[in-house]
Amino acid sequence: SAVISQKPSRDICQRGTSLTIQCQVDSQVTMMFWYRQQPGQSLTLIATANQGSEATYESGFVIDKFPISRPNLTFSTLTVSNMSPEDSSIYLCSVADGHTGELFFGEGSRLTVL
Amino acid sequence: AQSVTQPDIHITVSEGASLELRCNYSYGATPYLFWYVQSPGQGLQLLLKYFSGDTLVQGIKGFEAEFKRSQSSFNLRKPSVHWSDAAEYFCAVVQPNDYKLSFGAGTTVTVRA
Numbered sequence: 001s002a003v004i005s006q007k008p009s010r011d012i013c014q015r016g017t018s019l020t021i022q023c024q025v026d027s028q029v030t031m032m033f034w035y036r037q038q039p040g041q042s043l044t045l046i047a048t049a050n051q052g053s054e055a056t057y058e059s060g061f062v063i064d065k066f067p068i069s070r071p072n073l074t075f076s077t078l079t080v081s082n083m084s085p086e087d088s089s090i091y092l093c094s095v096a097d098g099h100t101g102e103l104f105f106g107e108g109s110r111l112t113v114l
Numbered sequence: 115a116q117s118v119t120q121p122d123i124h125i126t127v128s129e130g131a132s133l134e135l136r137c138n139y140s141y142g143a144t145p146y147l148f149w150y151v152q153s154p155g156q157g158l159q160l161l162l163k164y165f166s167g168d169t170l171v172q173g174i175k176g177f178e179a180e181f182k183r184s185q186s187s188f189n190l191r192k193p194s195v196h197w198s199d200a201a202e203y204f205c206a207v208v209q210p211n212d213y214k215l216s217f218g219a220g221t222t223v224t225v226r227a
Binding site: 031033035041042043044045048058092094096101102103104105106107108 | 146148150156157158159160163165204208210213214215216217218219220
């Protein structure tokens with residue numbers, strides 16, 4: 001199974017600022033995803049982080065708000081731009097094991113916007 | 115579009131009693147099915163998965179789930195719950211080889227002594 005590390009684990013930010021979340025995997029993975037979990041809610045897929053190309057965003061999410069980088073097969077970043085209190089959520093990185101079909105999650109980054 | 119329904123928002127169960135969490139999905143073909151658990155302040159942990167084959171699957175922590183194609187269901191069970199099982203449980207589905215999970219709303223399990 002893949003071990004996924006996310007930084008920061010939590011942060012408190014001011015409205016209008018931006019925060020970048022890092023996701024590091026202990027092995028090379030083809031498929032990497034970013035999810036959002038708003039308070040008391042389930043998880044929603046934000047985008048697929050594609051290595052060497054632009055991320056693929058789900059409906060309701062745009063690159064200007066959630067720019068994503070994927071410079072190699074073990075690392076990705078998600079930036080939450082121009083934050084508002086509505087962006088207060090847990091952001092989770094996920095990777096897929098192409099051999100077993102399993103999907104693994106990081107511990108999440110809990111973001112609070114004041 | 116595929117969807118996942120977890121009818122029970124909150125379940126309270128006594129320690130040592132059995133637990134069953136319901137999950138129904140709507141999808142044209144049989145998807146891959148997962149159950150995850152999220153303890154307070156923690157990330158998601160995979161309990162078990164179903165891809166094909168035996169419809170009764172065993173997972174970690176004494177959990178099992180049964181896939182019923184006729185009912186489009188994938189219910190999670192545990193014969194005897196422990197206080198440490200108090201957590202949020204999510205059912206999730208994905209189209210084979212897609213890997214984009216669709217999650218249910220989650221079921222909060224409270225365990226009373």
